[in-house]
Amino acid sequence: MIALERETAAADRARSPSGRPTRLVDTTMLYAPRSGGVKRYLLAKRDWLAANRPGVRHNLVLPGRKDAHDGQGLWSIYTAPLPFGKGYRWPVSKTAWMERLVRRRPTLIEAGDPYTPGLAALRAGEALGVPVVGFCHTDLPALAALHLGEWAEEPVRRRWSRIYNQFDAVLAPSRFVAQRLQEAGVARAQPLTLGADVGLFRPDLADRAALRTRLGLPADHRLLVFAGRPAREKRIDVMVEAVERLDPGTTLLLVGAGEAAPPSERVIGLPYMQDSTSLARLLASCDGFLHANPDEPLGLIVLEALACGLPVVGVRSGGVAETVDSEVGELAEASEPAALAEAIDALFARDLTEVSRRARARAVARHSWDAVFENLMEVYAGLTGDPNFAGAVAAREMH
Structure with missing residues (x-):
């Protein structure tokens, strides 16, 4: 009653x-x-x-x-x-x-x-x-x-x-x-x-060593990550070709989008991750988030990556360019392999610890x-x- x-x-x-x-x-x-x-x-x-x-x-x-x-x-x-x-x-x-x-x-x-x-x-x-x-x-x-x-x-x-x-x-x-x-x-x-859920997606979930061990990679290996649908507009092929232009110590991890990728020794594919905590832990354990769609409406996964303290490399157009700037990542001038590779190199030449701190602060303050x-x-x-x-x-x- x-x-x-x-x-x-x-x-x-x-x-x-x-x-x-x-x-x-x-x-x-x-x-x-x-x-x-x-x-x-x-x-x-x-x-x-x-x-x-x-x-x-x-x-x-x-x-x-x-x-x-x-x-x-x-x-x-x-x-x-x-x-x-x-x-x-x-x-x-x-x-x-x-x-x-x-x-x-x-x-x-x-x-x-x-x-x-x-x-x-x-x-x-x-x-x-x-x-x-x-x-x-x-x-x-x-x-x-x-x-x-x-x-x-x-x-x-x-x-x-x-x-x-x-x-x-x-x-x-x-x-x-x-x-x-x-x-x-x-x-x-x-x-x-x-x-983004800034309480769930956060940097302290990172376990870099465990992720690299799981993937069979050296402890100092650089990991770029993209998580999303294997859709044509995501330009998976452009990301793969960009990473192939980098030094061999860098690998692209595709979460949920691996089936759209051309064969490459520089790419590791993982299935779609239903559990958000597992996705947050994986994002936080990588070195950078890669995004090649020049017409992305927003890229909510980009906000989640920033919340994990992950610097973002994207394209200077679309919704991603409204979220990402030189404080929290690098923007390529076009969605082309050479331009994207240049932006990735520019990011890795910087103090990633400071960029990561700013990425997290940006997500908490604005998103x-x-x-x-x-x-x-x-x-x-x-x-x-x-x-x-x-x-x-x-x-x-x-x-």
Whole structure:
């Protein structure tokens, strides 16, 4: 009886101005067993809300192997897998997806893609009279040009613009993506740089000797690492060729992306790492993080590498260039083997201990999830007028 009374009291506190419980629903198809940044963002948001916004009930509506509910707010809808899609699934029916969203009775919906879930979110928002946020995690026109040819970029850009202009707010993970949206005609697009779990990804997890022993390498061997999907846009071949230009005492460790790499004695491949603590320990035990995608929307793994005190070598373009500079790494002028190799050599010529210290400090100061989600809650509160999205001080000011 006491437990029921507590539950009822908590439910009464979790009310929006409309009188309904405050419910945030996130939906996207960019969520799979081996997916990266979007999945980590959603799970980090879920944990943060539970700890910092007890008046908000968070639901995730995602594609899955069957219709199911985990009892803690994660609802999966049976969706057929994409052929060769690495675990991703493509929802077909906007109407069925919309109905599932409507059943959650949300105060606000955030859509993480402009595909079926995003379109269904717009329909659900219209049906319920609630705001819908579109979070643009990928640069679709650039991906279309890369995978289909330059002819595909403009028609995709027009559709991209048409869809995102329907959302009540449009967020992007970097100034780079926000600008791309604005150039496509989405004037309201605004950047909301994502973050890293700086309490989990940290330098003191490093065990350099153990990692090199595990990989069969000398104790003084230099290790560069990349962790991510084996996707074409990641430019795995460029990274491999760059490392082959370096002295033999340097190896590239590919985590989750080894199957996309050309054969090389300078490369070691490891499978995708589901456990974040194991990934953090591995990152912290390397000497530098390597990233070759010139059009990366953000590179959440880059933020996690910085949090581990890992200097980053990237390309002077895209979202990575907004995070990495000479204080925390090196930027190549182009995504080409020679330029990338030159940047790696420049990094190893520096005092890596000092660069590592600055990398960690940068991640803590600028990229903790606390700062990210407080900013996001301001957006939500502004759209809904709901004090449960605001912090305690801000909620008092709203009244």
